[in-house]
Amino acid sequence: MGLLDGKNIVITGVLTDASLAFGVAKIAQEQGANVVLTGAGRALRLTQRTARKLGTNPDGSDIEVFELDVTVPEHGVAVSDALAAKWGRVDGVLHAVGFAPESCLGDNFMDAPWDDVAIAMHVSTYSLKALADAFVPLMGNGGSIVGLDFDNSVAWPAYNWMGVAKSALQSVSRYLAKELGPQGIRCNLVAAGPIRTMAAKSIPGFAKFEDVWDGRAPLGWDVNDSEPVARTVVAMLSDWFPKTTGEIIHVDGGFHATGV
Incomplete structure (x- = not known):
């Protein structure tokens, strides 16, 4: 019996099989969940191609990919309607959505104009509420929303x-x-250590994280291994944490808890 037997899970953020979200989708299926993916814009076709690598769901269905641009409310309504017809309910949602224009990243914090910052906040932050708008109405018997995070108790290069x-x-x-x-719906975040994904490669100076993380993390850290993060997300999507909400779970080898 799997942790997610019979559950229906919406997975955002799959681009390639190196994506953290792909690892979550794969383990969720292994644990008995039926999953659908979402994608947007030019990346939609990439998500569709990557979906084929997940094979079929435990119920025998192919993996469907829905268009969902988190800045377009109509997309959320359309996906919600489609899943109401397909499944009748949604048990869990993974928020793995983030984007910031080039000016918002790099060497100079002061460079970014408000228009670019607003895009970063809309796509990366308000989108969590947008997903709740779309899928909470389908969580009649409770559910779990889990977002991918990065520890922000300090400022990073x-x-x-x-x-x-x-x-x-x-x-x-x-x-x-x-x-x-x-309503019995939990919302938690998983603060992951650095993983070498397509999204991470777009961050200038990402190598600075890679260079120090493994040596300072008490449990060690492999930037090419997303499984520890994916397993934690799947656990949080399951019923094994029925009274845990508003929490930030660190999966970073213990890096966040250590000093110099």
């Missing part, structure tokens, strides 16, 4: 406004936990 957006994401998660708890 090059991360700049994406770090600000992630800090705001943590706040949104807490408010959603408060708002949705009476």
